[in-house]
Amino acid sequence: MAILEIKHVSKFFGGLAANSDVSFEMVSGMIMGLIGPNGAGKTTLFNCITGYYPPSRGEIIFDGHRMNGLHPDAVCKLGMARTWQKVRPLAKMSVVDNVMVGALCRTNSLKKAREMAMEKIHVVGLGNRVKFLAGSLPIGERKKLEVARVLATQPKLLLLDEVMGGLNPAESEEIIQLILDIKNIGITQMVIEHDMKAIMRISDRIVVLNSGEKLAEGNPQEIVSNKAVVDAYLGGE
């Protein structure tokens, strides 16, 4: 069953089409990779899906709800959560408080929120950082904190915007494991990533964007052997 349907979505900034006529579907439980060269419109598409921009044209259907015009907070309440390419820790709050803010989306009790938060903190492996200020964490742990925080909102669909960006290979490997663990819990994920090896490993399907348009869609094997994709990345003729 499709959990997310993107139907002919376009987004214009003035005369510039950041996304034009993008359509694809996501099945519950899958990991969808979203790749494309810089400026292909990946993050814009994320922003349209999560309510930061209304799409100029087209429709986004999530779990039976039409998402057009919904604000990010309503999107989150419906069960869709995103992380940010540039991490956004609540710097002067502790790690547990950061994650509790996410958990408070589902409960009014601080006690319950703290329990939920602690559980997610252990899932991402920040158990020894609970009382540290978020602003004091190194980049790798900040990325994990972002994931813990969105997990605490109990999403059905998770959108991860370059969670491996700026990480060393060991840290990337931890995040890959984390993404696969999250898949095992049953949460559907859409992942923007530049690390091709990683994205080929984790994705069930991949959508390739180029200059705002959908260039290709398929499973990882189909994508690596697709001539249009190779041209887009290597520059073609």
Added chain:
Amino acid sequence: MRPFMHNMRGTSTLPVLLAVVAVAALFLLPNFVESTYALHIMILIFISIIMGSGWNILGGYTGQYSVGHAAYFGVGGYTTIILMQYRHIAPWYGVWAGILVAVAIALIIGTICFRLRGPYFVLASIAVAEIFRVTALNLKKLTNGAEGILITDIPPFKIGDVVITDFMSKVPFYYIGLVTLIIAIFATWMLQNSKLGYYFQAIREDQDAAHSLGINLTIYKNVALACSVVFTSLAGSLYGLYVGFIDPSTVLALDLSVQIVMTCIIGGIGTIFGPVIGAVVLVPFSEALRSNMIAQAIIDSGLVSENSGFGFFLKEQLSHAHVLIYGILLVVVILYMPDGILGFVRKLTSKRRKEAI
């Protein structure tokens, strides 16, 4: 929990203990202090703490730096006093009316201004307060314009037939101020340990992140503003009743808005006791400046001769320069104690603790 250690929410037990002792002492104080001047200063400090705590909810916890809180201070004060003076409604009802009016106005303004972020919000808040000042100046039928309203007398406070107080001395104002400030501090503490407090701080730290975590920015910013305005309005009513006079250039002035913000910045923004420390430092300081006490002290100490040009300047001009000195003080605090006095002390103690380990 071990004593003197920071607990989960960053408040420690030692200050709480100190606060309890301080409150007990404050309740007994009027029995021992004869000087009305001392009581006067205390009442001003109390009012300053109440309005500082109010601002702190919006500015300190939610990160929305309003430099127009005089608007709500003035609206609260004017509502209470107009109702008392022209409609003969006793102030202990009028105060609530003042809060209602101030909150209603705040929500309208908030809905419009909270679309703006950062410096643009600050500018809008200043503009709003100025609109209120000019309106009060010109609505002569209601506010008596620039002449202000002089309170003729406050009806005695009775329960049944028993007169509790007739408001003839400063003592009743002292106790009302003290109780209100305790409520303000307690409310801040409750807030800090609630879902609202978490949401407010998330908005302060990163609006976009907060938004994506399911926080409706417009609603929660308005809630913060409403909580904030309750205490600002209360402080305004109390001030008007205590001074017995209200006019636009004192209760609706930019000066006052800045003073409210200063109280919090100097004490420590986003902390429960920040406004308390800010008020305790700032009120006596500005009073000493205004009454020329500091200039006199410098001359008496022999550092500067009274007959020299500088001495003359100090004596004649220093009291007029209090705004300038506020400015210098603010710069010094921001440069050397960016988290206010409370943040500075905390840093020192935590450094010492680390060295001890």
